[in-house]
Amino acid sequence: MARARSPLADFADSKELVPAERRAELMSPIEPERTLNDWGRSERVEGFMDETLYEFFYRYWFRVEVEGIENVPSDGGALLVSNHAGALPPDAPMIAKAINEEHPRPRPLYLTVEHFFKGYPGFSMLVPKIGGVAAHPANVHRLLHDEKQLVLVFPEGRKGTEKLYKDRYRLRRFGRGGFVEAAMRAEAKLVPLCVVGAEEAMPAFAQVPFLQKLTGLIYFPITPTFPWLGPLGMMGYLPAKFKIRFLEPIDMAELGGKDAAQDKALVQTVAQEVRARIQENLHDMLGKRKSVWFG
Amino acid sequence: MSRVLLTGLSTYWGGRLAQALEAFEDVETIIGVDSEEPRVELERAEYVKVSNQHGLLSRIVRAAQIDTVIDTRLTVNSFTAGPREAHENNVIGTMNILAACSEQDSPVRQFIFKSSAHFYGSEQDDPAFFHEGMLRPHPPRTPLERDIIEAETAVAELAEQRPEVEVTILRCANVLGPDVDTAFTRMFDLPAVPMVLGFDPRIQFVHEDDIVHALEHCVFHGTPGAFNVAADGVLALSEAASLLGKRTAPVLPPWGTGLVAGPLRSLGFKFPSEMLNLLRFGRGLDNRRFKATGFDYGHTSREAVAKLGQHLRLDPVMRGVEGGYTYEREVEEFLRWSPHVQRDRPGDKTGVEADSDLLGI
Numbered sequence: 001m002a003r004a005r006s007p008l009a010d011f012a013d014s015k016e017l018v019p020a021e022r023r024a025e026l027m028s029p030i031e032p033e034r035t036l037n038d039w040g041r042s043e044r045v046e047g048f049m050d051e052t053l054y055e056f057f058y059r060y061w062f063r064v065e066v067e068g069i070e071n072v073p074s075d076g077g078a079l080l081v082s083n084h085a086g087a088l089p090p091d092a093p094m095i096a097k098a099i100n101e102e103h104p105r106p107r108p109l110y111l112t113v114e115h116f117f118k119g120y121p122g123f124s125m126l127v128p129k130i131g132g133v134a135a136h137p138a139n140v141h142r143l144l145h146d147e148k149q150l151v152l153v154f155p156e157g158r159k160g161t162e163k164l165y166k167d168r169y170r171l172r173r174f175g176r177g178g179f180v181e182a183a184m185r186a187e188a189k190l191v192p193l194c195v196v197g198a199e200e201a202m203p204a205f206a207q208v209p210f211l212q213k214l215t216g217l218i219y220f221p222i223t224p225t226f227p228w229l230g231p232l233g234m235m236g237y238l239p240a241k242f243k244i245r246f247l248e249p250i251d252m253a254e255l256g257g258k259d260a261a262q263d264k265a266l267v268q269t270v271a272q273e274v275r276a277r278i279q280e281n282l283h284d285m286l287g288k289r290k291s292v293w294f295g
Numbered sequence: 296m297s298r299v300l301l302t303g304l305s306t307y308w309g310g311r312l313a314q315a316l317e318a319f320e321d322v323e324t325i326i327g328v329d330s331e332e333p334r335v336e337l338e339r340a341e342y343v344k345v346s347n348q349h350g351l352l353s354r355i356v357r358a359a360q361i362d363t364v365i366d367t368r369l370t371v372n373s374f375t376a377g378p379r380e381a382h383e384n385n386v387i388g389t390m391n392i393l394a395a396c397s398e399q400d401s402p403v404r405q406f407i408f409k410s411s412a413h414f415y416g417s418e419q420d421d422p423a424f425f426h427e428g429m430l431r432p433h434p435p436r437t438p439l440e441r442d443i444i445e446a447e448t449a450v451a452e453l454a455e456q457r458p459e460v461e462v463t464i465l466r467c468a469n470v471l472g473p474d475v476d477t478a479f480t481r482m483f484d485l486p487a488v489p490m491v492l493g494f495d496p497r498i499q500f501v502h503e504d505d506i507v508h509a510l511e512h513c514v515f516h517g518t519p520g521a522f523n524v525a526a527d528g529v530l531a532l533s534e535a536a537s538l539l540g541k542r543t544a545p546v547l548p549p550w551g552t553g554l555v556a557g558p559l560r561s562l563g564f565k566f567p568s569e570m571l572n573l574l575r576f577g578r579g580l581d582n583r584r585f586k587a588t589g590f591d592y593g594h595t596s597r598e599a600v601a602k603l604g605q606h607l608r609l610d611p612v613m614r615g616v617e618g619g620y621t622y623e624r625e626v627e628e629f630l631r632w633s634p635h636v637q638r639d640r641p642g643d644k645t646g647v648e649a650d651s652d653l654l655g656i
Contacts (some may be wrong), residue, residue: 008430008448008451010384011451011464011521019587020585031595116419121492121549133423138423139423139424
């Protein structure tokens with residue numbers, strides 16, 4: 001419809017709609033009567049999930065071990081960047097739970113998800129309530145810059161979750177470095193992190209494109225329990241030992257902040273660097289691991 | 296001092312705004328034009344019966360030396376008018392009004408246009424909060440949305456052609472309130488709130504009084520540009536239902552929603568086609584730009600829904616207690632022009648003061 005040079009686009013020129021320094025103060029105030037926030041995140045649903053599923057998986061099933069929790073800043077916006085694999089991976093809730101359990105100042109973690117989840121019945125209802133936010137650059141910017149929240153991204157995205165068991169812990173391409181650009185624009189900190197165990201918890205042995213089309217799902221993997229046990233099979237995790245290591249944060253404000261986001265070469269370099277650091281630490285953690293199940 | 300021309304005086308917003316502006320001393324003249332008679336009682340606003348003829352409008356504008364035109368007659372609800380009628384009003388009507396105030400020597404210095412958040416549409420890959428600089432990611436799906444974009448484009452062209460005119464576009468979220476008739480007030484009046492199975496969209500509302508105050512605010516404060524008018528807080532539809540004390544009814548299936556909506560419409564559930572996507576994906580608006588101009592909302596989204604809930608519970612008791620109003624030309628003319636009528640001075644507060652007073656600050 002309206003192309004870039006239409007009068008409409010000129011009229012609604014996005015530059016400095018609201019001065020940067022007033023954006024936080026003009027945010028909608030929190031209404032204590034509500035249990036949902038403006039992103040659709042629900043204290044009640046999240047609390048329920050935490051007490052039932054997360055607690056069990058975190059303590060008894062995956063026996064999560066955490067290193068370097070001090071690298072998660074206790075205030076200000078920060079973008080957490082992690083590796084990602086397996087069908088419907090349990091890594092995101094475990095990282096959120098790790099910050100809640102181990103950090104001296106627990107903070108909620110927002111998880112960026114594919115737009116797919118907003119369009120699929122059921123997921124569309126549940127995902128926002130437990131802290132999922134569509135991976136739109138504007139959403140990430142608002143969370144990091146205006147709300148100073150913690151945001152988790154998986155730059156491998158769908159290429160990561162589609163990864164088969166034989167490719168575990170081999171990082172896929174890190175998108176087009178959009179996550180670095182988002183952190184730079186928001187002048188936030190970027191915290192790389194590695195998760196070991198998640199890629200074995202629900203190994204995918206094959207992808208079935210035909211069934212994916214038929215069901216309209218994002219992908220249709222064959223795992224030890226899916227599709228054999230139906231939708232319930234999506235929760236069939238193997239009890240792999242989880243280890244989460246938070247690496248030293250990179251301060252985007254020091255790298256040049258907002259202006260640096262325009263520099264495509266710098267963005268790519270930082271993205272490569274982050275990817276290399278995660279891959280290196282993954283190799284280190286895997287080298288030290290004696291058993292998939294006992295760590 | 297402003298001399299104001301209102302379009303669509305017979306519509307809900309035209310009437311409300313005319314009544315509101317009458318209270319301001321700073322508003323010297325209020326002239327309402329429409330092809331139908333006003334439905335509310337007016338003290339000093341004058342009604343001129345004229346249909347969409349830009350020649351006549353232009354003469355009125357010149358004769359009365361109008362400096363502010365407020366256009367609130369946009370159809371934003373496809374069940375209040377058929378697609379053809381809506382197109383006639385939204386596109387052709389807007390063009391006529393713009394033509395009447397875009398002549399080189401026209402006295403108009405301010406043009407305020409009430410638009411709708413349907414401008415942004417509602418899609419799967421939308422951002423969680425639209426700001427004014429964003430355009431919809433996909434082409435419009437319904438004729439109504441297409442018309443709204445076309446109308447806004449024409450208004451933006453006026454801003455480009457005549458830089459001396461301050462053009463304001465207000466993109467209003469879903470309005471709720473005891474008097475206004477919108478798709479959502481109708482939906483919330485049903486015994487249960489209809490939903491699409493498996494979806495719980497995030498939806499933002501705004502109270503009807505806040506829209507009127509927002510329009511007033513634009514008259515007194517120079518606010519060129521596009522603004523989202525939406526109250527603080529984005530609610531999940533299920534949350535809104537529980538505020539109303541109603542159950543949710545997932546009557547629309549996630550697949551083939553359009554097919555089922557048809558028969559349900561004939562059963563009396565009014566789902567305008569522009570609502571179907573909204574019920575699935577929802578929409579959030581970034582309201583900070585308008586707040587940055589100094590505007591304060593009287594209600595949050597939650598309060599707007601809660602107030603509507605109160606009204607809906609009281610409605611069966613209160614209905615029909617107050618008599619309606621019919622426009623009688625002779626009576627109105629007598630009241631306005633007869634030397635025997637004792638008139639109070641119109642409004643004794645100055646603009647901004649009265650404005651903040653009404654907001655309850």
